[in-house]
Amino acid sequence: MQKIRINxxxxxxxxxxxxxxxxxxxxxxxxxxxIIVRVVNSLVPYFKKxxxxxxxxxxxxxxxxxxxxVWPPHCIAGxxxxxxxxxxxxxxxxxxxxxxxxxxxAYSGFQGTNLxxxxxxxxxxxxxxxxxxxxYCVRATALDAIxxxxxxxxxxxxxxxxxxxxxxxQKALEELVLTGVRIAYFNTIA
Numbered sequence: 001m002q003k004i005r006i007n008x009x010x011x012x013x014x015x016x017x018x019x020x021x022x023x024x025x026x027x028x029x030x031x032x033x034x035i036i037v038r039v040v041n042s043l044v045p046y047f048k049k050x051x052x053x054x055x056x057x058x059x060x061x062x063x064x065x066x067x068x069x070v071w072p073p074h075c076i077a078g079x080x081x082x083x084x085x086x087x088x089x090x091x092x093x094x095x096x097x098x099x100x101x102x103x104x105x106a107y108s109g110f111q112g113t114n115l116x117x118x119x120x121x122x123x124x125x126x127x128x129x130x131x132x133x134x135x136y137c138v139r140a141t142a143l144d145a146i147x148x149x150x151x152x153x154x155x156x157x158x159x160x161x162x163x164x165x166x167x168x169x170q171k172a173l174e175e176l177v178l179t180g181v182r183i184a185y186f187n188t189i190a
Contacts, residue, residue: 011127027072041088134160135163
């Protein structure tokens with residue numbers, strides 16, 4: 001597999017929703033979601049610019065079952081569940097809060113945020129994505145990144161999916177490849 005050479009001036013790492021509520025023991029846990037933390041921590045030093053998206057929902061968010069949504073309450077702003085995983089070593093990451101509007105879904109880190117403007121003003125050209133969940137928020141963030149004219153690489157061993165239907169994560173990655181997203185592994189980063 002071809003090496004991915006990181007350009008510290010024009011590449012950025014996006015850590016998608018690696019939050020307590022999406023890890024084992026959380027309100028909406030991705031099975032074994034925490035196993036990617038080690039790989040994500042290994043990625044961070046390669047980048048000068050690191051961003052971490054976080055669901056940051058009000059208690060009455062539209063996605064919650066009590067409001068007619070499909071998910072249990074999760075990542076409520078300011079709670080322990082909304083915090084980044086405690087073993088994540090991303091202290092330098094700029095936090096991007098999404099899903100803050102009670103009336104709007106926000107799977108992508110670009111939805112309802114100023115992420116596009118932040119990346120453009122930092123002269124970022126390529127995004128390297130990792131985090132949770134492959135088949136939801138990673139997928140949506142990658143699609144919006146492509147739609148905003150960024151090149152995108154997903155580190156396959158630094159993402160984990162929900163797989164509501166067996167194979168959903170693999171299908172998401174296959175779909176993303178068709179849009180121009182490159183799939184790589186940590187051992188191909190240079």
